[in-house]
Amino acid sequence: MKAIVTTGLTKDYGNGRGLFELDLEVREGEVFGFLGPNGAGKSTTIRLLMDMIRPTRGSARLLGLDAHEDSVALKKSVGYLPGELPDFGRMRCAEIIGYVMGMRRIDATDRVGQLCDRFAIDLSPRFQELSRGNKQKMGLLLSFAHDPHLLILDEPTGGLDPLMQQQFYELVRETRERGGTVFLSSHVLSVVGEICERAAIVREGRLAQVIELSDLHEIRLRHVEIVFAQPPDEHRLRQVPGIEDVVVDRTFTRCVLRGSFEPLADALAGMGVLDLTSHEPTLEETFLDVYLSEHDG
Amino acid sequence: MSGVRFFLRTHRRVIVGVIVALLALGAAQASGYTTVAGDSEAERAAFASESESLARRLAYLAPIPTELMTLGGYVSWRVFGALPLLLGLGTLWLAVSMLRGSEDANRIELLLGAGDRRVTVVREAVTAFALSAIGASFGLCLSLWTTSSGELEPSALVLQAVALLAVLLFVFGLGTVSAQLGGSRRSAFGIGAATLFVLNLLNSLGSASGALSGFRRLSPLSWYSASNPMARGGDFSVAGTGALIVVALMLLALAALAFERRDIGQPLVAAHLSRRRRALAPSGVGWYRRRLFGSLYEQRVALGWWVIGVFVVVIFFVTVAPGMVAALEQVPQLHDYLATITNGDIARGLVGLFLIGTIQLLLALFAVTAVAGWAHDDASGRLELELSLPISRSKVVVRRAASLTTSAAGIGLVALLFMFVLAGSRGIEFELRRVLLAAVLLVPFTVAWGAIGALWTSWRPQGAVFVLTALTVVSYFLQEVTPLYGWPDWVLDISFFHLYGNPLVADPAWWRVAVLLTVCTAGFAGAAQLSRTRDVGR
Numbered sequence: 001m002k003a004i005v006t007t008g009l010t011k012d013y014g015n016g017r018g019l020f021e022l023d024l025e026v027r028e029g030e031v032f033g034f035l036g037p038n039g040a041g042k043s044t045t046i047r048l049l050m051d052m053i054r055p056t057r058g059s060a061r062l063l064g065l066d067a068h069e070d071s072v073a074l075k076k077s078v079g080y081l082p083g084e085l086p087d088f089g090r091m092r093c094a095e096i097i098g099y100v101m102g103m104r105r106i107d108a109t110d111r112v113g114q115l116c117d118r119f120a121i122d123l124s125p126r127f128q129e130l131s132r133g134n135k136q137k138m139g140l141l142l143s144f145a146h147d148p149h150l151l152i153l154d155e156p157t158g159g160l161d162p163l164m165q166q167q168f169y170e171l172v173r174e175t176r177e178r179g180g181t182v183f184l185s186s187h188v189l190s191v192v193g194e195i196c197e198r199a200a201i202v203r204e205g206r207l208a209q210v211i212e213l214s215d216l217h218e219i220r221l222r223h224v225e226i227v228f229a230q231p232p233d234e235h236r237l238r239q240v241p242g243i244e245d246v247v248v249d250r251t252f253t254r255c256v257l258r259g260s261f262e263p264l265a266d267a268l269a270g271m272g273v274l275d276l277t278s279h280e281p282t283l284e285e286t287f288l289d290v291y292l293s294e295h296d297g
Numbered sequence: 298m299s300g301v302r303f304f305l306r307t308h309r310r311v312i313v314g315v316i317v318a319l320l321a322l323g324a325a326q327a328s329g330y331t332t333v334a335g336d337s338e339a340e341r342a343a344f345a346s347e348s349e350s351l352a353r354r355l356a357y358l359a360p361i362p363t364e365l366m367t368l369g370g371y372v373s374w375r376v377f378g379a380l381p382l383l384l385g386l387g388t389l390w391l392a393v394s395m396l397r398g399s400e401d402a403n404r405i406e407l408l409l410g411a412g413d414r415r416v417t418v419v420r421e422a423v424t425a426f427a428l429s430a431i432g433a434s435f436g437l438c439l440s441l442w443t444t445s446s447g448e449l450e451p452s453a454l455v456l457q458a459v460a461l462l463a464v465l466l467f468v469f470g471l472g473t474v475s476a477q478l479g480g481s482r483r484s485a486f487g488i489g490a491a492t493l494f495v496l497n498l499l500n501s502l503g504s505a506s507g508a509l510s511g512f513r514r515l516s517p518l519s520w521y522s523a524s525n526p527m528a529r530g531g532d533f534s535v536a537g538t539g540a541l542i543v544v545a546l547m548l549l550a551l552a553a554l555a556f557e558r559r560d561i562g563q564p565l566v567a568a569h570l571s572r573r574r575r576a577l578a579p580s581g582v583g584w585y586r587r588r589l590f591g592s593l594y595e596q597r598v599a600l601g602w603w604v605i606g607v608f609v610v611v612i613f614f615v616t617v618a619p620g621m622v623a624a625l626e627q628v629p630q631l632h633d634y635l636a637t638i639t640n641g642d643i644a645r646g647l648v649g650l651f652l653i654g655t656i657q658l659l660l661a662l663f664a665v666t667a668v669a670g671w672a673h674d675d676a677s678g679r680l681e682l683e684l685s686l687p688i689s690r691s692k693v694v695v696r697r698a699a700s701l702t703t704s705a706a707g708i709g710l711v712a713l714l715f716m717f718v719l720a721g722s723r724g725i726e727f728e729l730r731r732v733l734l735a736a737v738l739l740v741p742f743t744v745a746w747g748a749i750g751a752l753w754t755s756w757r758p759q760g761a762v763f764v765l766t767a768l769t770v771v772s773y774f775l776q777e778v779t780p781l782y783g784w785p786d787w788v789l790d791i792s793f794f795h796l797y798g799n800p801l802v803a804d805p806a807w808w809r810v811a812v813l814l815t816v817c818t819a820g821f822a823g824a825a826q827l828s829r830t831r832d833v834g835r
Contacts, residue, residue, distance in 0.1 A: 047681075047834065050681075050684075050685055051684070052681050052684060052685075052832070052833045052834050053832035053833065053834070054830070054832060071689075072687050072688065072689045073687070075684075075685060075686060075687040075688075076687045078685070080682075080685035082678055082681055082682065082685070084678055085678065085682075086674075086677045086678035086679040086681070086682050087677040087678070087679070088679070089481070091595070092576075092580070093576070094576045094578065094579055094580040094581075095579075095580050095581050095595075097579035097580075098579035098580045098581035098582040098584075098585055099581065099585045099591065099595070100682075100686065101579050101582050101585070102581065102582045102583070102584065102585020102586040102588075102591055103585055103586075103588065103591070103683070103686045103688060104686055104687065105586055107582070108579075109578050109579060112577065112578065112579055113577045113578060116577040117577070121577075122575045122576065122577075123575075123576040123577060123578070123579070123580075124573040124574065124575060124576040125573075142682075
């Protein structure tokens with residue numbers, strides 16, 4: 001059974017804004033990334049799947065059930081993290097969890113305790129006293145607490161520090177191991193690259209491409225800047241697999257690296273590297289790179 | 298100057314809406330005077346006498362009029378007399394919204410981040426308000442002048458506009474101070490509104506009751522009432538207007554000082570974060586599992602404050618009733634009216650009429666705040682989170698209706714039973730049967746407002762509070778002015794206040810109760826239906 005199937009899913013806000021003709025399939029037990037720059041239609045898709053907004057045309061099925069007609073039954077098995085958590089004001093975190101658990105009519109005290117330990121969450125403060133990162137951790141706690149079959153997460157790593165991001169990745173892997181499906185949106189390529197098996201790239205409201213994780217590693221490129229103690233062996237650098245656009249200016253070198261970092265690291269051994277910085281390009285740059293190279297090809 | 302433009306732009310809808318409403322109010326009152334008061338001196342004298350009786354019944358809301366046989370006196374009362382409270386509440390909301398609301402939305406941080414000093418932010422907000430108030434005041438006067446066929450003196454209108462500006466500046470100053478004291482826009486508005494209500498009560502009751510006249514001058518609103526340049530023989534109080542401006546400037550300086558001293562996002566007196574043991578378990582699950590009780594559990598503190606509020610109103614009315622009876626006995630028409638409907642027991646009639654009227658207003662306001670909460674749930678994403686749980690949209694509407702019904706029943710019952718006991722201890726006896734009936738009937742009265750709010754919120758959450766508040770004000774005044782102006786009965790019957798009647802002193806008309814129940818049912822049923830088709834969220 002497919003965890004998510006959308007057929008011609010469209011939400012037309014006018015002026016070319018919205019989501020158009022989305023045909024997508026997410027397999028059960030899969031971690032699926034939904035990539036796109038800001039305003040591409042990621043949150044619109046997620047809100048259509050959750051039946052918060054109604055499609056102009058097309059349909060969506062989740063876990064074999066219609067997203068609109070069976071939305072109440074469906075949500076027993078779905079965990080949802082919205083793009084922005086609601087403002088719970090002066091409610092204490094323990095009450096917010098109590099509210100969600102009570103409304104779900106489940107007792108998940110043990111699971112809540114485990115997740116609190118894992119994410120270093122204290123449920124005693126009021127919601128308005130929390131930092132952005134702690135609010136995001138509360139959101140993750142709310143979406144994972146009932147061990148759902150399907151998780152729909154909108155920008156789940158926003159505001160999390162690197163340590164908590166690792167905890168989140170681990171939690172997603174555990175969910176997949178017990179057969180759960182995770183559908184997550186992000187505009188950060190590395191987040192999807194870390195945990196997803198497949199990813200869809202959406203741009204200007206339209207599905208541009210669905211890629212396997214291995215493809216993602218291949219298309220993943222990085223801008224690298226290196227400072228050497230002495231001018232480097234430029235020929236040796238240019239021989240490194242995946243390296244492009246090498247510019248050497250005395251002891252400073254700039255290049256683009258595609259794929260694994262390992263061959264470059266091997267080549268740099270013994271070359272007297274004083275400093276090395278590596279930046280991930282924006283998703284838009286990556287997307288344009290893939291999109292243009294496909295069209296050129 | 299950019300800050301002034303910022304405040305004007307972010308509040309432009311309210312500002313333009315108020316100015317348009319004032320223009321319409323001015324035009325309607327001036328052009329309708331002859332229609333309601335008549336042409337001859339005798340007709341106008343009779344009208345003046347009846348209106349004065351009405352005004353005495355509303356003495357706790359607005360000052361008592363003089364010279365109603367002239368257009369100037371009429372406009373002074375009907376337009377400028379009620380504005381300190383009605384426009385004052387709007388001004389208060391604007392002040393709180395400009396400073397505290399913008400702060401809650403992190404917009405003040407943007408201004409401060411762009412290099413503005415805090416005192417500059419306050420100054421820019423005041424400037425934006427002053428520009429709007431000047432437009433509103435002089436627009437109203439222009440509207441009155443153009444529709445009065447020259448009957449109103451332009452110089453008197455200008456002086457009245459200056460007095461109005463002074464009192465609005467004072468209320469704005471009060472709002473800026475409240476914005477420093479409250480922890481959120483809502484609590485800041487509550488602090489300001491309560492203060493304004495007390496000041497208004499002090500002014501109005503001081504003018505109606507000899508026993509309270511000594512306290513009247515403590516209220517700056519009485520300094521505004523001292524100016525009456527449009528009535529025949531009236532005067533413009535330079536001292537009163539000057540004092541209002543001085544106090545307003547002092548309040549603004551106080552607000553700027555408090556703003557300099559406090560942390561952004563915190564009230565002036567902020568409680569330290571409580572040291573609590575780390576919690577790892579949910580709380581209140583049992584309450585939330587029974588969904589109706591979950592709503593009540595969540596509102597427990599607010600409900601407590603509402604109960605305290607109605608207790609204060611009950612204590613106030615039962616305490617001042619004997620003094621007011623003495624004052625009102627000097628008005629023959631009202632004495633006869635009260636004596637007729639209460640079989641001679643005027644004190645009982647007074648408490649019954651005024652107290653029930655005020656509790657009705659409070660419960661209508663309670664329904665408005667409930668609707669404001671529903672609209673906020675939609676805007677803040679709370680509804681979206683709720684709908685991500687296995688709950689249908691119809692059930693959300695049903696839960697809201699049940700929560701409002703239970704709360705209204707609780708507040709109404711507690712208030713009236715307290716009144717029954719307190720009034721009894723002071724020798725004002727009510728039948729328990731009538732008290733219970735009045736409490737029960739307060740439920741459909743309150744829920745009917747909620748039903749209209751739910752219907753609007755399900756269709757379009759933005760503007761629900763504004764529409765419901767406007768309906769409440771219109772409905773309240775319809776029951777007061779319809780008999781006076783001889784409008785048809787069906788006009789009276791569209792007022793929920795009239796549909797409720799006054800079960801404390803007279804048997805209710807059951808068909809009117811049925812109308813209220815129909816509104817409740819149809820409103821929430823329509824809301825459930827509309828909610829099923831609407832897109833939810835920000």
